[in-house]
Amino acid sequence: MNMRRTLAFTKRSLMQFRHDKRTLAFVLIMPLVMMLVFGYAFGGDPKDLDIAIINDDMGMTTPTGMELSFADAIIGNLDDETYVIHYYDDWDTAKLDLQEAEVWAIFAFPANFTSNMFMNFAMNGTETSIIEVDIDDSNPNLAGSLMQGLQDALVETQEELMIQLNIPPDAAPMSVQTSKEYGDAMEIEFIDYFAPGIVSYSIIMVTVMISIILFVGERREGTLQRLLVSPASESEIVIGYAMAFGVIGLLQSIVILSAAILVFDINIAGSVFLALFVIIILAIGHQGLGLLLSSAAKNELQAIQFIPLIVFPSVLLAGLFWPVQSIPRILQPLAHIIPLKYGIDAERSIMLRGWGVAEVWPELTILILFAILTLSATIILLKKRQ
Amino acid sequence: MNVIETKDLCKNYDELKAVNKLNLNVRQGEVYGLLGPNGSGKTTTIKMLTGLILASTGSASILGHKIPSKLVLNDIGYMPQETAIYLENTVHENIQLFGEIYGLTKAEIKVREVELLDFVDLSHRRNSIASTLSGGMKHRLSLACAMIHRPKLLFLDEPTVGVDPELRALFWEYFEKMAADNITVLITTHYMDEANNCTRVGLMKEGELIAEDEPHLLMESTGTKTLEEAFLALARRCD
Ligand SMILES: Nc1ncnc2c1ncn2[C@@H]1O[C@H](COP(=O)(O)OP(=O)(O)OP(=O)(O)O)[C@@H](O)[C@H]1O
Numbered sequence: 210m211n212m213r214r215t216l217a218f219t220k221r222s223l224m225q226f227r228h229d230k231r232t233l234a235f236v237l238i239m240p241l242v243m244m245l246v247f248g249y250a251f252g253g254d255p256k257d258l259d260i261a262i263i264n265d266d267m268g269m270t271t272p273t274g275m276e277l278s279f280a281d282a283i284i285g286n287l288d289d290e291t292y293v294i295h296y297y298d299d300w301d302t303a304k305l306d307l308q309e310a311e312v313w314a315i316f317a318f319p320a321n322f323t324s325n326m327f328m329n330f331a332m333n334g335t336e337t338s339i340i341e342v343d344i345d346d347s348n349p350n351l352a353g354s355l356m357q358g359l360q361d362a363l364v365e366t367q368e369e370l371m372i373q374l375n376i377p378p379d380a381a382p383m384s385v386q387t388s389k390e391y392g393d394a395m396e397i398e399f400i401d402y403f404a405p406g407i408v409s410y411s412i413i414m415v416t417v418m419i420s421i422i423l424f425v426g427e428r429r430e431g432t433l434q435r436l437l438v439s440p441a442s443e444s445e446i447v448i449g450y451a452m453a454f455g456v457i458g459l460l461q462s463i464v465i466l467s468a469a470i471l472v473f474d475i476n477i478a479g480s481v482f483l484a485l486f487v488i489i490i491l492a493i494g495h496q497g498l499g500l501l502l503s504s505a506a507k508n509e510l511q512a513i514q515f516i517p518l519i520v521f522p523s524v525l526l527a528g529l530f531w532p533v534q535s536i537p538r539i540l541q542p543l544a545h546i547i548p549l550k551y552g553i554d555a556e557r558s559i560m561l562r563g564w565g566v567a568e569v570w571p572e573l574t575i576l577i578l579f580a581i582l583t584l585s586a587t588i589i590l591l592k593k594r595q
Numbered sequence: 596m597n598v599i600e601t602k603d604l605c606k607n608y609d610e611l612k613a614v615n616k617l618n619l620n621v622r623q624g625e626v627y628g629l630l631g632p633n634g635s636g637k638t639t640t641i642k643m644l645t646g647l648i649l650a651s652t653g654s655a656s657i658l659g660h661k662i663p664s665k666l667v668l669n670d671i672g673y674m675p676q677e678t679a680i681y682l683e684n685t686v687h688e689n690i691q692l693f694g695e696i697y698g699l700t701k702a703e704i705k706v707r708e709v710e711l712l713d714f715v716d717l718s719h720r721r722n723s724i725a726s727t728l729s730g731g732m733k734h735r736l737s738l739a740c741a742m743i744h745r746p747k748l749l750f751l752d753e754p755t756v757g758v759d760p761e762l763r764a765l766f767w768e769y770f771e772k773m774a775a776d777n778i779t780v781l782i783t784t785h786y787m788d789e790a791n792n793c794t795r796v797g798l799m800k801e802g803e804l805i806a807e808d809e810p811h812l813l814m815e816s817t818g819t820k821t822l823e824e825a826f827l828a829l830a831r832r833c834d
């Protein structure tokens with residue numbers, strides 16, 4: 210392989226992007242737009258959730274003459290951006306409104322809430338204070354946020370009380386329970402969970418689209434024929450293209466990762482370079498796929514028809530929005546043959562778990578193999594003459 | 596010495612005989628004109644000779660190598676019938692790309708670019724994006740790209756389409772000059788008047804070569820005054 214020739218192809222493609230500002234903008238901004246749309250649609254904390262509060266807590270007066278109401282304190286600490294509080298007198302009315310979706314949740318504090326809690330830690334009692342909770346489960350993400358907010362208020366209130374009542378910090382924690390439990394799954398913010406997937410997905414979409422169209426154009430305009438009659442080898446042509454897309458992929462990922470970090474405050478636990486590297490490999494593999502598909506198409510119109518074939522499985526099966534484990538079992542094997550799945554898995558592990566090459570090497574290997582496979586298949590197809 | 600030699604060269608697309616038992620001999624330093632109506636198999640012939648498509652039956656050799664051969668690729672130039680230039684790149688970038696593909700040094704490319712752009716009269720458009728050129732200008736750029744490496748054998752598939760008469764005359768002058776330098780040119784065209792400038796012409800019809808000779812001899816043998824009339828007479832004769 211002649212390096213100068215290969216680079217000549219790379220340079221030519223990149224210059225094309227430089228002249229064609231609109232395509233360049235599409236390539237760089239499209240992933241960003243997808244990120245922003247998905248980010249704002251799914252991300253951020255939910256706001257202004259109507260909830261019902263039933264406060265029967267009688268409070269108590271301590272032996273030292275201090276008036277206490279833990280329920281009031283907790284309610285006061287509920288984040289007023291997240292919650293819009295409606296007070297109810299009885300459970301049944303609140304429940305009715307919950308069923309009618311007037312409110313998202315009911316938090317009820319029983320009469321002995323404060324006294325039980327106080328007895329518990331001041332007198333070593335065994336009573337537990339329980340906040341009765343009922344929640345509209347129709348949206349698990351909202352349910353998670355609602356519970357998380359209550360948990361936050363509870364922790365904050367306890368800390369305040371420890372100071373107020375002079376309880377040493379190493380004392381046994383106050384025992385407060387909610388009648389419903391939600392796991393820690395929602396600890397990671399939604400957008401954090403999505404970002405790695407969106408980054409990978411938007412880049413493969415743009416890459417496949419552009420490379421299909423560019424290569425169909427090469428065939429139709431006759432430039433490809435011209436290259437095939439030149440001393441340039443098929444590998445030089447294909448690798449030259451791949452390197453150009455590698456560079457484009459790098460630019461795209463820099464733009465999109467910066468947006469993720471600056472706009473959505475996503476922190477990348479692992480190495481940013483590794484995250485970039487995975488995206489570039491993913492882009493090169495899908496560029497190869499684009500070239501491959503383009504040889505099965507006679508014109509741009511036919512080529513475009515391949516796009517839904519890639520979009521839908523990727524969106525639905527590759528674990529972009531929901532884990533692969535949650536799709537029907539018979540479809541699961543399909544997920545494992547979608548390269549994007551490995552890209553998303555790797556990016557998620559790198560960005561959220563802070564994993565390095567030592568952990569993500571299986572995904573990385575699969576992606577590299579995918580790139581080698583699509584590129585060599587394209588080269589072989591180009592070598593074939595009829 | 597024959598630079599192009601074909602023996603019963605055929606190309607079939609299913610039932611269709613695009614090229615049928617073609618026996619062609621083109622000598623070094625000739626400007627050989629391949630003439631014939633639409634669909635008579637001119638482009639198909641060139642594509643087989645350059646190795647873009649494979650012959651169904653028969654054989655051929657160019658520059659002494661049996662086709663398809665990778666060994667000749669450095670010595671042949673090809674201007675496809677399609678525009679075949681990178682429309683979103685500048686004139687300069689197109690020339691540069693082909694210069695690098697053929698392994699010319701930076702300095703060589705620089706010299707060659709000036710020469711060629713001067714020849715196709717595009718020096719003033721060196722930095723224009725190719726898509727902004729006029730139709731004829733695109734063809735001129737395409738021709739320049741095919742000649743960058745000074746090939747020994749040039750395949751030109753309708754190089755003068757849409758090129759204005761003045762420049763066309765200039766092109767033919769140049770082709771003849773190349774022939775004088777022992778460069779061989781195989782050219783297809785629909786313009787009978789310019790075919791008169793060829794050393795020899797071959798007339799194709801429905802994939803077959805129906806006549807081949809120097810233009811004036813073709814006219815003499817058919818007793819006609821123009822190549823066009825000669826062609827019509829020959830075509831009628833073989834019906
Ligand atoms: N890929 C193909 N598949 C099927 N038929 C083809 C193919 N390529 C060419 N043909 C047919 O072969 C015949 C010869 O075509 P060719 O392009 O060689 O003609 P031509 O002499 O170059 O015509 P023109 O003057 O219009 O350029 C035509 O009938 C054409 O339809």
Ligand SMILES: [Mg+2]
Nearest residue numbers: 637638639676
């Ligand atoms: Mg033709």
